[in-house]
Amino acid sequence: MLFNSIPFLVFLPIVFCLYWLVLNNKLTGQNLLLLIASYVFYGWWDYRFLGLIVLSTLVDFVVGLLMNRFHKEKIRKRLLWLSLLFNLGLLGVFKYFNFFIESWVEAIKYFGFKSDVSSLNIILPVGISFYTFQTLSYTIDVYNKKIKPTFNLIDFAAFVSFFPQLVAGPIERASQLLPQFKIKRTFDFTVVKSGIHLIVWGLFQKMVIADSCATYTNAIFSNYENLNSLSLLMGGFYFAFQIYGDFAGYSNLAIGIARMFGFNLMINFNYPYFSRDVAEFWRRWHISLTTWFRDYVYIPLGGSRGSKQQQIRNVFIVFFVSGLWHGANWTFLIWGGLHALFFTPLLVLNLNKKNTTTIVTNKGLPNPKEIIQIVGTFSLVSFSWIFFRSKNLSESFKYINGLFTNFNFKIEYLSIERYNIELLLLISVFLIIEWVNRNNEHPISGKLSYIKMTGIILMILVFGVYSDHQNFIYFQF
Structure with a gap:
């Protein structure tokens, strides 16, 4: 369902009226309505992919609860890896399987070998890159003890599938958006x-x-x-x-x-x-993704704490990963690499925060x-x-x-x-x-x-x- 479409023009007023006129001051009812509305909104494209959102929601909800129950670092790290492998695995299969297969075939063809491996006709679920990163922010922050896990499945499911930003962001952090599902919301005309x-x-x-x-x-x-x-x-x-x-x-x-x-x-x-400059551009463009990569990729790699060579390495890794996040195509990797090249002189000359x-x-x-x-x-x-x-x-x-x-x-x-x-x-x-x-x-x-x-x-x-x-x-x- 597109925001600039007739179905959404009908959908939004109905949900809005039910939310404020029928369920006003009923927090659980409002959250449940948002969850149902979000599933209807997403299922309008292809209801079959609702199963992926539900599965991802359940996996990360349970992982959060288990992290809260078990305090041994070894167990908690395994739970984190479970969340990472599951979510990135889904992303890899649906978004990158054909890309890697086709790249492998082209690579061995370059050396004179032939391959009968064929790619599959895999449909890319709308918004999978966005809600995958959103749920990952939850499990990573719970593991790092930056936030406490939620015990309310409706609240968490509504956070994962919140329809306004479900398919194209902004990529919200659990620490910022999830608490808003837990507090009473009152109608404010302004x-x-x-x-x-x-x-x-x-x-x-x-x-x-x-x-x-x-x-x-x-x-x-x-x-x-x-x-x-x-x-x-x-x-x-x-x-x-x-x-x-x-x-x-x-x-x-x-x-x-x-x-x-x-x-x-x-x-x-x-x-x-x-x-x-390009550094300022990335502080102003797609801010939710830029800060996500900063906090969950760049800083864990060492960020700006190491030598200039290490900082440059980290910058290239982040931009290449950002390119790959945008699409399973070499064009996106080159696009990310170009921005890393544009960014590097600023980093070397300490002008990236000017x-x-x-x-x-x-x-x-x-x-x-x-x-x-x-x-x-x-x-x-x-x-x-x-x-x-x-x-x-x-x-x-x-x-x-x-x-x-x-x-x-x-x-x-x-x-x-x-x-x-x-x-x-x-x-x-x-x-x-x-x-x-x-x-x-x-x-x-x-x-x-x-x-x-x-x-x-x-x-x-x-x-x-x-x-x-x-x-x-x-x-x-």
Whole structure:
């Protein structure tokens, strides 16, 4: 069930009314309703995969209880490994089995051997990477005694399957989200209104910005062999805003919907394209995943405590794992490796924590140095998106080759779709809106919020009618 679909437009008000009008002040009933609603929401895609969520929930719930019962380190470590092997095993089978089989066949073919091994037609369950990492955060934190295990199965199951962020995040920590299922929630119109504002802004990012850019991105990447450098440059530019609008839009929708039910989810995007270096970009982009890898991979590896060589090793491991998390394709590994390369000079020069505050908080525009930094960072990130968007490495390298060799700057991409200039103006307006509101949670908050809401809703309705409806990109992860 998509957030920007008619079924969800019916589903959300029904759940909201039952939650606040029928079950108000009934904590167990509200949690049970959220659990049932979450299973309906997820089962709308394919009910067969509900079994995976239920199984993962039961395994980690029992592991948490057993960790609380047994105090011997040896037993508790075995229980942790049980959770890790089970969850990562599911992820490996459904997401990476075909990738490793196909890579093995290609590798032995390179050395002149043949193999009859064939891949299986395994369907990737929607959101498996997200809820797997969410449940792992619970068992790891219980093992490290950062949190106490829960004894309420309904609360834990609702935490694992919470429908606003089930299929594409934010990836919430058990320490932050699970306690919210245990406390009484009261209706607060101000909080609900802020949630609605986030929902509207998320729909604008998705339906107006991302889906409009998707039309051009798909056309350019589908015809890259016949296009010149300027066209290919615009393809990378459009995809940068497509994936940002798509994923940030989903995150804002998730956060806004959760607020309507009295829950606070972490901010997942913080105006990342205004970053002055790649390190700052990763503090502002997909924050829930970045901090997850920091806490559960980077720090356990030694983090920044060792030598520079060890720190660089840890950075490359984290970015390669992050690439693999995004998809079972060599393109994602290269994408992760590029970001590790971009990050390394900052680490070596001790500049990776330089830009930790909002840019130009006390003035309207950045200075020339800051503009160069922002444009440079955006260019590096956009270049790496080529690998992220391409179907395979061959397509990536051909695209890049055309980008740097076919210097015919005829504006031929205008013939792909009409209204290209209008889209560039739309993106420019979008950037101006974000820049002006870079100190706010989202652009609709503050003065004239109702006027802003009205204008944005009108744009959503217009673009919703005339633009192609696209699935959320991160559903495939």
